[in-house]
Amino acid sequence: MKRKPSTEATAAWIRLMRVQSRVLDCVEQELKKAGFPPLAWYDALLELSRAPAGELRPVELERQMLIPQYSTSRLIDRLVEEGLVVRRECKMDKRGQFVEITEAGRELQKRMWSAYSAAIEKHVGSKLSDTDAAKLCMLLDRLGCSCGQAAPLAAGEGAATR
Amino acid sequence: MKRKPSTEATAAWIRLMRVQSRVLDCVEQELKKAGFPPLAWYDALLELSRAPAGELRPVELERQMLIPQYSTSRLIDRLVEEGLVVRRECKMDKRGQFVEITEAGRELQKRMWSAYSAAIEKHVGSKLSDTDAAKLCMLLDRLGCSCGQAAPLAAGEGAATR
DNA sequence: TCAAGATTGATGCAGGTGCATCGAATGCGC
């Protein structure tokens, strides 16, 4: 008798949950031990540093990062507090604003990338051949295209996380 | 020139983070919409219902679920509050205690499983053939066996999450 | 047998997150 979610599907679900939480924990711990802020900060700084003039509307950032609006708002608060970004008024739309990365922000993003990339290599790269990593990507991508479309995800350095 | 974390590894990392967070969100939302408590409650109830006498030491639960000690302690508080489990003293070790699932707890676990399994089917099963799901498992397992050994994970219904 | 150290579980505190809601500004339809 065939079960509704097959044993294989259920097992895949379990692995997906457990493995990512474990790997994420490891990577975040390494960043923290190296004295860096949480990954979400990196993601935001990376998006900003890649944006045309180093600035984005909060609403753009929100879409890029797949986090809720209030979460974006408070993340920006913290980044401002640390001098990594500045809020600039938006003359086109007076409800809105621009968030612009500062030099300190760009610099932190670069410094974080060295720790971050080392952690990715340690916890992912070193465990999987490139072709297996590519296979994994394809399989995961097939799960991704539900509940909203997959984010753009330009190549190059990694933007990720919750 | 070869980069340290290869493009493939980085892409796999990004997918892993994004896809699981998206899929987890979807599944949790469906449980919530159906009026059920968070997944962590299910996991705890499942572990307890599978345990020999329907009871475990908090410290066992903690190891099964891969969550920190204080988190287990407070989760149990909430389950007790809802009458899903009871704390029983442990005569062998007076520091400790046993947590025993109640009938209400067993019943909730079963009711949650129908919603949960439907969600797994919808967000995982329906998107992947069984053989692809099995491949995904194998690839994920290769990432899992670092920073502490993989949890036992008996077959059957799913225990998972953060 | 007794002191030192390890283990079990709880908790105060600071901070993060989700939810609902708010005020301001915009745009759309008429």
Place this chain on the structure above:
DNA sequence: GCGCATTCGATGCACCTGCATCAATCTTGA
């Protein structure tokens, strides 16, 4: 041009989490 729905971003509140630490008990080794 006017009003109403929508969008943008902030925030009060409740709750959850991580961290550090605590008290109680158990274990170990001299």
